[in-house]
Amino acid sequence: MTKEVKTFLIPNDLCRRAGIAVTWLPIDQISVFAYERKNIHQKDQPSHFSSNNQTSIFHLRQDVVLFHPILRKLVNESHGVFLAVQTLMTSKTVNQRIELFKLSRQYRSIIRACLENLQDEIMKSGDGVEKEELQNYITVFYSIECIWHLCEILFVEVMPGNLVLTQLLEWIRFHFPKYERNAATMLSGDLTGLESQPEYWETVLGNLLQGRIKVVRVLLRQHSASDSSIFKLVDHVFKAMPLCNGSNGPSINDFNMQWRHWTMDVQSKIDAKLFTSEKHLDLMMRLVVGEEQAWIEIQDQCEAWYEYLAGWLFFTEPTVKPFELGQFAKRSITKMRMNHHMKHLDRVLLAAMEFDIFQVIKEIQYMPENGWFVSHLTDLLHHCERLSSLEKEVENFSAEKLRESFILDYAVTLMGHKSLWQVGLTYLDNCPNDGLQVIELLLPRIHIDTESKALKIIREAKNRGLNSVVQCICKVQGMISMKRGRLGNALSWALKSQDGPFTSFLADKFLQEYIKSGRLDSKDLLDNLGSCMLVSDRLIFLGKYYEFQKLYQSGEYREASMLLISLMASKIIPKYFWYILLLEAIPLLESEELLFSSNDTFTIIHCLEEKEHLPELKEKIEILRLAAARNLSRALTYEAQTINY
């Protein structure tokens, strides 16, 4: 790992003078602010940097290229494929490998669509900086596509007979489309004297190296001398060339035999100097038989060593096996004298051809696209069981853990985004070891600005059985509502998570508010508490007390007094509310109609004696006693009468 230190300047004078401190903000930001260090021996006083002027706080976060609008499409679209891969692995599909190959191609088509979008955007943007940025993205994703394609051929695709050349040529043709394009333009234009065009021979040779023998023959036929014997001979040679096309062609042994015969035939024609009159044709024939000198002559035409490699293999090792690629790749690099000029892309491709998957992953994990590539490719390779063999070779290596660590990093990056957090969440779902714990940590830290978002996050938490997160979010929402003076709403949030202590806390607030103002708020809510009251004793009390008030106000005194007595007999009255309840009894005790039986009155007196020490009752206790005594006498008299009859 390269250890580069990047320095960011905080453009602030106060920070410069006082020094700075840094603290983490949720998920992926850090906050920088001016800070003066003090130790315990210094006097506790305001810093001399402090002032009443506004000061700035700086939030920093890593620049994530994936958050560019165009790349967000890639993130979202590839997310779908990623999930398809996971579902496939848990299903019992017979041809998993073939399906994985299809999904790998889907990934690549998404990358290509993304490249196309980037190209379109470049056309539109005139600005220099933005254009450069887009150009950088294109370079990065072009490399990704190139590497992915090769990895797909070598590690994902199931090749018939283990023959790799056809796919390899396809890969080269796709990434070096110049010759095919040139040939197409030439052939669609004026055909007379095609060789007079400056690119004619270059195009012929280019197509030859990419194994497009048919195109080569068509181009040669358009040469004005195509009727001459030498051209005819060349055409004949190509026509006779045996082709190895995997399963439906001849068997490998037969093919090798045919091939040896054919090259010997061509070699004998070269030795007989049949082609010397036309130097290009001579070169082509010498290339075909793999003559060293000829390949040295041609190598300057190749843009990359792997282009050279594919051509060379096509004519000298047509039945090359995947595991032999590495040695040939190294040979090509030496031939092209590239050993000391290997770029990142070259190194990754070489590592892939050497089947050094470990090295491939090592190289691509630092590509500047925030781990999109490495996490998706590693996941795919893991499911193709390409990583399990490494477990035997490398000590302490677990394919499963490697996959998870990349996906985890990628997911956490996404979780830091305002919009993409849901995508991040489903990636975390696919981390069997630590995913859930990370979700538990990150979910409550997502910035919530509306209740609908809160409900969405709660839903996600509930789906994953994270009740602590649900409670935490509901509590935060409740506290916010409370601060805004919306006690009713706060209570709704508390009830949503069935949070007993928090509900009690809020019910207390309601009662205290009542003591202060003599008014109960949120009547519409208290009216319809229903069964959810049972969450907390305090709420039951609040509900019952509200019911008592309603009865009292509507003049149903008998019911009201019964409720009051049952409340007093219960043990759920908060200490601070006792005196209110006792005071409420006075008018009922003194009412014209007899409301309390003697037993009821004893209950009241009993409570009164128990609570007489309450300071709030001091002034009223005499009145209460008197009222109770008078009611008791009325009740006893009345009850005596009824018994007599």
Added chain:
Amino acid sequence: MSHSLHGTFVSEKINKIRWRPDEFNNSHFFITGSVDNDQNNVKLWDFYENEEEDDIYPFLVSTFPYCGDVTEAKFLNADYFVTSSSSGSAHLIQIVPAYTESISLKNTITWEKGHHFKNGDPSSCTGLAVYDNDIITIGEDGCINLLNAKAPKVLRRIDDADSCSIHCVIFLKHNEILTSNLRGQMKIWDLRSQNNVASSTFMISGDQVTPTCLTYHPTQRHLVVTGDDLGALTTWDLRNSTYPVNVLDAHDGGVAEVLFDADRPDRLFSCSGAGQLWRWGTRGAGGNATPDVWLAPDNVKGKLDVFALMPTLHQPINSLDLNRNRVICGCDNEAIYLINGVDM
């Protein structure tokens, strides 16, 4: 036209999507409102249909940068629509026709911060309903505002209409609205009455369920369907609203929107937070389509057919709209989908 599905990634989560009404033709313009973006937008799109290639893709016509999440959008007529914002404001936006340049979006009225808390915090304006030119907005502050598309001022404000945040609202009549709050309390308000008290109140259920959407039957307005955050669809006959007519456990995840097909009232469309988009129809549909099926208290499920309009997405579908036989929907995977031929 056969049943076909077209998806497009748009780089922002779509919270609301609405066809621009067109009385005579198939609509091809539609608007989207985004959510959770650093800079949210209201966008006008055109579903460009290429006859030859049989390829349809939406073409961005105009963008209007929006303050806050777009929480609701409703068309008043073909040229004007109203949007509500999580910043507490509401906007009347005009689709300016193209005489000289391209079609554009123009903000004609802003009802600034119509919703706010008493401590000064901004409150999200969670939704709105329209009837002719009358507009009702509701908010987390529990207030109801009455606006008119011709007046830049709030005409009437019902403070503390609800002690909880209000989440949905619809017009029942010109003078009557229905609201629902965070804990499932539904209230009917008579707008003619000057005292700020609901004319009736009922509960969707005792279990603190939050209704997430409301709609009424196109021909029988007293018939109301609510979707809630547990995925159930509840039908109410408001002539007797103490108990629901029936409750269908429908979606996994909250119901995001429900919509009756105005041309065929026996059909209902719904989408959910679990990424489902469904069409409900009466079983054995054909000539004798009866709206009564939604009113039948017993065994409704046996009489209904549910048809998934597209494979389940892995992310919530937030909004849907219908025009003739074409459904569009906007989703949290930053994509919009067009489904052609939904009556197939």
